[in-house]
Amino acid sequence: MRPIFLLPTILACVFSFNGSALATESPPVVLTIHDNRFEPEQLSLPSGIKLKLLIRNLDAIPTEFESFDLSREVIVPGHGEVTIYVGPLESGSYQFFNDFNHEMRGSIVVTPNVK
């Protein structure tokens, strides 16, 4: 028995979730990188909603957007942008930073979503 065959099975499982995951699409929240800072440094988001986060790098050097609290890790090329998904999150504070420059940091503050 070759466990190599696990991979297609795992991938099949992954893509079967695809439809349901994309159903909750919303307009992106924009986070800008400019002059070695995140703008805004604190993002406020409602809880329980899956959001698209567009990270736009206006600087020439690449940034690695990373967050242990959110399990996110993505490289934003210089003068480039990337889109990642975040959440749904519970209320609380979530730190993120630039893994290439730890002085660049910010946080996402999630407050209860009142409907």
Place this chain on the structure above:
Amino acid sequence: MLATSVIMFREVLEAALIIAIVLGTSRGIAGRGRWVVGGIGLGLLGALIVAFLANVASSVFSGNGQSILNATILLSAVAMLTWHNVWMSSHGRKYSSAVTAVGSSVQSGHRPLLALLVITFAAVMREGSEAVLFIWAIATGGEQSLDMLLGGMGGVVAGIMVGLLLYLGLLRIPVRHFFSITSWLILLLSAGLAAQAAGFLNQAGLLPSLGNGVWNTSNILSQTSLIGQLLHILVGYIARPTGIQVVFYIGTFLIILTLMHTCGKKRDKRLKTVKIPS
């Protein structure tokens, strides 16, 4: 300069530890060195290509591509580690006697040499591309860049040293415990890598997060601490995991454990049926 070496150290550490583990666990297998070196070489090449694409064709990185690439690399490593471990559990014990004789290597039909190459390739490419981008960023950063590059080199050396220490430590394990200890190491490492892959697929919007309030031990053991990071690499410790990561961790753990037991039993049966006629 210190900050730079810490960052490079962290980038190199994961690859160094993974290589140390596969080298440590595959001792006694003939030709493993060449395959591991090949994996490192291909990994560095891949890292340069990825870093180049990130700079030149940043649009390739704007969609899901980056996250899916990371998840694919991690899941291939998991598949190969599984193969390696299952193979070791069905053939490994007969090496126990062989590896005690210094310098002896055992030849066999289906040695998981390709697995060693793919695992090394995956580890080096993933961490290497980040390291290259970071170096590139500081090299173009201005007046302090030489100082920082030296710091970065220091970090690389330190990362490799820790890997070397782990490798030497693994070699000191007594042979009768060797296979059970190393197979548990690989089992936990694989489950951790699968959880990382789940994070990337969730980040790409391809998997649901299944909540993020499973637990939060950031205050007790932060992933930014050295111990937290070591545990993250070696056993997949996540201070604040999403539900899907926990599912992937447990699922991978159980699948590999089951495969190891099934294949281990088959081997025992074979040995028994050989013994009966004699």
